[in-house]
Amino acid sequence: MRCVVTVPYNSNMVYIGTMKSGVWKSSNGGNNWFQASYGLTAMEVRYLVVDPSNPQTLYAATTGGGVYKSTDGAGSWQPCNIGLAELSIRSLAVDPAQPSVVYAGSGVMGGTGTVYKSMDGGQVWQPLMNGLVPTYIPCLALDPFNSATVFCGTANGVYRMTQVHTAVRRSESGQPVSFELQQNYPNPFNPTTAIVFTLNRPTDLNLVIYDLLGNQIRSLLSGKLSAGRHTAVWDGRDDSGRSVAAGVYFYRLVSSEFSATRTMILAK
Numbered sequence: 001m002r003c004v005v006t007v008p009y010n011s012n013m014v015y016i017g018t019m020k021s022g023v024w025k026s027s028n029g030g031n032n033w034f035q036a037s038y039g040l041t042a043m044e045v046r047y048l049v050v051d052p053s054n055p056q057t058l059y060a061a062t063t064g065g066g067v068y069k070s071t072d073g074a075g076s077w078q079p080c081n082i083g084l085a086e087l088s089i090r091s092l093a094v095d096p097a098q099p100s101v102v103y104a105g106s107g108v109m110g111g112t113g114t115v116y117k118s119m120d121g122g123q124v125w126q127p128l129m130n131g132l133v134p135t136y137i138p139c140l141a142l143d144p145f146n147s148a149t150v151f152c153g154t155a156n157g158v159y160r161m162t163q164v165h166t167a168v169r170r171s172e173s174g175q176p177v178s179f180e181l182q183q184n185y186p187n188p189f190n191p192t193t194a195i196v197f198t199l200n201r202p203t204d205l206n207l208v209i210y211d212l213l214g215n216q217i218r219s220l221l222s223g224k225l226s227a228g229r230h231t232a233v234w235d236g237r238d239d240s241g242r243s244v245a246a247g248v249y250f251y252r253l254v255s256s257e258f259s260a261t262r263t264m265i266l267a268k
Contacts, residue, residue: 001017001018001019002016002017002018002044002045002047003046003047004017005058006050007055008050008055010055012026012027012028013025013026013027013055013073014029015036015074017047017048017060017061018043018044018045021043022036022040022045023035023036023048023074024037025073025074036073037077038075039068039070039077040060040062040065041079042062042066042068044062044063044064045061046062046063046089047089047091048061049094052096053096055073056070056071056073057069057121058073059102060077061090061104065079065087066080066089067079067089067104067122069122080118080122081125082123082192082193082233083124083185083194085127086106086107088106088107088108089105090105090106090136090138091103091137091153092104093140093141093142095142095147096147099121100118100120101118101119101147102117102121103116103118103128103140103150104117104118105138105139106137107134107137109136109155112136113135114134115127115150115152116128119229120229123231123233126185128161128163130161132152135154135155136154138153138154139151139152139153140152140153146162148162149161149162149163179198179199179200179253179257180197181197181260181262182196182197182198183264184196184234184251184262187265188266189265189266190246190268191243192233193234195231195232195251196229196231197253198228198230199226199227199228200227202225202227203227204223204256205225205253205254206219206252206254206255207219207220207221207252207254208220208252208254209234209251210249211244211247212247212250217238217239217249218234218237218239219239244266245268246267246268247265248263248264249263249265249266250264
């Protein structure tokens with residue numbers, strides 16, 4: 001056995017992560033168990049964490065398969081690894097104040113690792129090192145009184161990381177006060193990358209990929225989206241489903257009130 005986790009406010013619901021047989025689940029406090037690994041392709045599960053706001057949502061840290069997510073109480077699992085440079089994940093933490101914020105620690109004993117942060121429930125990950133030297137990270141914990149403070153248990157001791165929030169500024173109604181198109185991540189990338197943007201009101205827009213000659217390569221989004229933060233993923237294919245050549249590409253977000261263009265590099 002690698003790890004065990006209970007569901008908040010329901011001690012009868014227990015999950016364990018194993019070395020060779022994935023996830024097992026008990027709904028009667030451990031008296032009976034059944035395997036709950038459908039969708040897992042990496043069967044060594046080093047860490048499990050339950051979303052404190054939704055007990056049906058779990059994350060699993062695996063050796064070699066990265067992070068998996070279940071939204072149906074471990075009935076099925078899907079990988080969520082966009083942005084992860086390493087797939088040996090050792091630790092996880094969910095922000096209880098903002099459950100869409102998830103942290104992951106990677107690495108192998110004697111090697112290096114990275115702290116990653118996702119703002120969208122594991123869809124996209126970005127490194128969060130803030131001066132931490134890359135090292136094996138088997139433990140993560142959040143300050144219960146200030147979840148912007150992350151404690152990292154590493155091969156070199158315990159480190160504390162206090163984040164400075166730089167989120168999009170919001171109005172009194174809670175909506176963003178401006179549009180924002182962020183740099184894609186990862187960049188350079190192969191084969192997929194994520195494009196994150198924020199809208200301050202429901203808007204009709206187009207998000208399009210172009211090559212250096214200005215030819216349209218892929219229409220990623222077209223239509224009306226709600227206000228808030230959105231993520232689009234490009235898989236390096238054109239509108240016909242063909243893989244495109246390595247090189248520099250542009251992505252352009254256009255609405256009636258806003259337009260922005262950024263550059264990205266597809267590596268081969």
